[in-house]
Amino acid sequence: MNHYDLIVVGSGPAGRRAAIQAAKLEKSVLVIEKGRRVGGVSVHTGTIPSKTLRETALNLTGWRERGFYGQSYRVKQHIDAADLHQRLLITLDHEVQVLEHQFARNRVQQLHGAARFVDPHTLEVTREDGELQRVSGTSILLAVGTKPYRPSHIPFDGEAIIDSDELLDIDTVPRSLVVIGAGVIGIEYASIFSALDTQVSVVEPRSTMLDFIDREIVEDFTYQLRDRNMKLIFGQTAEKIEREAGGKCRVELNNGRVLHSEMVLFAAGRVGAVGELNLEACGLEADSRGRLKVNPETFQTSVPHIYAAGDIVGFPSLASTSMEQGRIAARHAVGAPASEPPQYFPYGIYAVPEISTCGLTEEEVIARKIPYETGVAHFRETSRGHIMGLETGLLKMIFSRKTRRLLGVHIIGEGATELVHIGQAVLNLKGTVDYFVENTFNYPTLAEAYKIAGLDAWNRMDQGPREAPVATAQSLDSALQAMKKAASS
Numbered sequence: 001m002n003h004y005d006l007i008v009v010g011s012g013p014a015g016r017r018a019a020i021q022a023a024k025l026e027k028s029v030l031v032i033e034k035g036r037r038v039g040g041v042s043v044h045t046g047t048i049p050s051k052t053l054r055e056t057a058l059n060l061t062g063w064r065e066r067g068f069y070g071q072s073y074r075v076k077q078h079i080d081a082a083d084l085h086q087r088l089l090i091t092l093d094h095e096v097q098v099l100e101h102q103f104a105r106n107r108v109q110q111l112h113g114a115a116r117f118v119d120p121h122t123l124e125v126t127r128e129d130g131e132l133q134r135v136s137g138t139s140i141l142l143a144v145g146t147k148p149y150r151p152s153h154i155p156f157d158g159e160a161i162i163d164s165d166e167l168l169d170i171d172t173v174p175r176s177l178v179v180i181g182a183g184v185i186g187i188e189y190a191s192i193f194s195a196l197d198t199q200v201s202v203v204e205p206r207s208t209m210l211d212f213i214d215r216e217i218v219e220d221f222t223y224q225l226r227d228r229n230m231k232l233i234f235g236q237t238a239e240k241i242e243r244e245a246g247g248k249c250r251v252e253l254n255n256g257r258v259l260h261s262e263m264v265l266f267a268a269g270r271v272g273a274v275g276e277l278n279l280e281a282c283g284l285e286a287d288s289r290g291r292l293k294v295n296p297e298t299f300q301t302s303v304p305h306i307y308a309a310g311d312i313v314g315f316p317s318l319a320s321t322s323m324e325q326g327r328i329a330a331r332h333a334v335g336a337p338a339s340e341p342p343q344y345f346p347y348g349i350y351a352v353p354e355i356s357t358c359g360l361t362e363e364e365v366i367a368r369k370i371p372y373e374t375g376v377a378h379f380r381e382t383s384r385g386h387i388m389g390l391e392t393g394l395l396k397m398i399f400s401r402k403t404r405r406l407l408g409v410h411i412i413g414e415g416a417t418e419l420v421h422i423g424q425a426v427l428n429l430k431g432t433v434d435y436f437v438e439n440t441f442n443y444p445t446l447a448e449a450y451k452i453a454g455l456d457a458w459n460r461m462d463q464g465p466r467e468a469p470v471a472t473a474q475s476l477d478s479a480l481q482a483m484k485k486a487a488s489s
């Protein structure tokens with residue numbers, strides 16, 4: 001039986017980063033992956049496919065050009081499922097190749113098959129050819145991720161009543177779609193299909209959605225979705241879902257309302273993929289949602305040489321944070337020093353329009369009784385926004401009135417998931433409103449919105465002995481506009 005310094009179960013973001021980190025520290029590493037190809041949910045059914053689908057939809061519909069050419073503008077008149085699949089396959093292939101190459105370069109060994117514990121240090125792998133193989137590890141990292149929650153009362157058929165994994169295999173773009181669950185997955189796909197001219201209805205049992213996002217941003221988002229005819233039905237559950245004789249889906253809500261659609265996407269959460277691990281054999285137990293509890297600093301489970309990272313440990317369940325967790329877990333497992341994760345990480349929602357956020361929301365600042373000021377910029381106030389024909393887009397920053405520090409940045413609109421990193425850096429480096437006022441930004445860029453929002457807040461804050469330096473004619477304009485706005489409000 002082969003023995004390794006570290007065995008990693010799962011090759012998603014947490015597993016791949018952990019494996020490469022341990023290999024860089026010259027440890028022997030084995031990655032066990034039950035999927036046919038490495039990459040995990042992130043590469044095959046989650047992050048990368050959904051973002052590729054979004055990009056394809058925006059490109060083929062000509063979405064980004066409609067500000068100039070009107071709502072009826074299309075790059076391709078009829079977009080079918082083959083159009084969507086084509087780019088998907090190329091992107092996924094590329095991702096897998098890059099990952100395989102990284103493993104090979106770093107001498108990370110791979111074993112394909114489902115792993116289960118035999119005892120706390122030994123795993124048995126059922127290989128693709130049906131053979132069983134046992135391996136042992138000084139440390140083991142569980143990075144097995146999650147799978148869609150599929151309650152037994154939903155008649156999934158893989159064709160018209162589907163989960164988010166099956167969505168990637170559809171062979172037609174539906175003309176109408178009911179999405180059950182307004183979580184991140186539900187809302188991203190709902191807005192992508194709406195951009196493809198599908199008539200979309202979203203059913204959500206709670207009275208609000210995306211509660212971790214600043215309410216002003218969610219209100220703007222909700223307005224934009226409703227404005228393009230999406231039905232957002234809050235406070236209702238789907239009582240019964242069935243296929244009718246003609247093939248259409250019928251969704252009956254608990255208030256008696258009935259929705260008809262060509263397709264139903266059930267996206268009401270995900271559960272940990274611990275089913276095959278035989279956790280009893282290593283002394284671990286998952287919670288009711290299949291999640292494992294870990295020490296948040298080291299990612300050790302209650303069995304000290306067994307670590308868990310990524311979606312299997314719960315919030316925030318992002319590819320980005322999973323990678324960091326995997327890296328920290330691997331360093332701890334092999335006795336290398338590891339820093340703590342930074343206080344604030346960004347969250348990107350790749351809906352149409354996209355949303356990104358980092359730090360505290362206005363609601364959180366109020367709840368903590370922190371005296372604060374906000375600064376807001378609309379993308380249409382920037383020259384880059386004019387050039388791009390943007391009609392929407394908003395950047396909001398929240399500052400402490402006492403320390404002047406940036407507390408949160410919240411963005412909706414084109415490029416939000418990239419732009420947020422400027423705010424993230426200032427936030428984690430403990431920067432203040434003065435950073436945005438005193439520094440020059442490239443012009444014309446959407447990043448100039450930071451300058452405008454910074455000045456907007458600055459004008460209403462105690463400015464002490466400072467003067468706002470005026471770096472360019474453009475920032476003078478912005479400053480004057482912001483001052484006028486402040487004076488009139």
Ligand SMILES: Cc1cc2nc3c(=O)[nH]c(=O)nc-3n(C[C@H](O)[C@H](O)[C@H](O)COP(=O)(O)OP(=O)(O)OC[C@H]3O[C@@H](n4cnc5c(N)ncnc54)[C@H](O)[C@@H]3O)c2cc1C
Binds near residue numbers: 040320
């Ligand atoms: C539709 C969708 C869109 C998303 N979009 C984003 C996004 O835009 N940005 C973002 O940051 N995050 C996004 N996420 C979340 C992101 O995909 C996850 O946070 C990330 O994939 C979690 O990584 P992980 O390492 O925990 O494992 P996963 O990526 O879930 O991979 C786990 C791997 O473990 C393998 N495995 C499971 N059990 C066993 C076993 N017993 N033996 C061997 N192998 C096993 C599985 O086959 C799988 O390959 C999205 C998720 C979904 C579903």
Ligand SMILES: NC(=O)c1ccc[n+]([C@@H]2O[C@H](COP(=O)([O-])OP(=O)(O)OC[C@H]3O[C@@H](n4cnc5c(N)ncnc54)[C@H](O)[C@@H]3O)[C@@H](O)[C@H]2O)c1
Binds near residue numbers: 180237238270347349
């Ligand atoms: N851009 C990104 O970073 C991104 C994108 C997609 C997914 N993800 C990650 O994947 C994870 C899973 O996402 P998700 O959207 O599946 O889950 P979720 O838990 O975020 O959302 C599920 C939604 O479904 C609703 N719901 C729960 N039970 C329901 C029921 N029986 N009927 C109808 N609705 C019900 C919930 O109220 C919630 O709004 C998230 O935690 C997220 O971090 C991230």
